[in-house]
Amino acid sequence: MPGFILLYTFFLFSWNSWNHFSCQINETLIKETADAMVSTGLAKLGYQYANIDDCWAEHDRDSQGYLVANGRAFPSGIKALADYVHNKGLKLGIYSDARYRTCSSEMPGSLGYEKKNAETFAAWGIDYLSMTTATMEI
Numbered sequence: 001m002p003g004f005i006l007l008y009t010f011f012l013f014s015w016n017s018w019n020h021f022s023c024q025i026n027e028t029l030i031k032e033t034a035d036a037m038v039s040t041g042l043a044k045l046g047y048q049y050a051n052i053d054d055c056w057a058e059h060d061r062d063s064q065g066y067l068v069a070n071g072r073a074f075p076s077g078i079k080a081l082a083d084y085v086h087n088k089g090l091k092l093g094i095y096s097d098a099r100y101r102t103c104s105s106e107m108p109g110s111l112g113y114e115k116k117n118a119e120t121f122a123a124w125g126i127d128y129l130s131m132t133t134a135t136m137e138i
């Protein structure tokens, strides 16, 4: 199935913050990852995307309904981080959830705010959006 191969290739050739760091992420980590993707030669092998997973935003939207980068973890903002990653010749991915909250519940999801989120990600220069619908039901 071609779709499967495409997806498989994508995951194979990208780095994702969730696997090792879950919510313990910050701009330094993403920058160091982008540096390492280049210096270790992974970028040359086709690893193009550094993907920020869950927990990158503040707990609540701003008064206009826009997502806000977590000020402690990403003090320079996501736009500056995207610029950094692009300067390395790589692409930056980000994460959202189709529901009200993301998997971690630490940040808002996209439901009802799809357009605002898309505008935000475009303005920041995000190259790829990873979207989940999986929220843990307890």
Ligand SMILES: *[C@@H]1O[C@H](CO)[C@@H](O)[C@H](O)[C@H]1NC(C)=O
Residues within 6 Å of the ligand: 021, 024, 025, 026, 028, 029
């Ligand atoms: C950034 O996150 C990494 C991984 O969790 C951590 O080791 C490091 O101390 C953090 N750095 C800052 C400046 O918070």
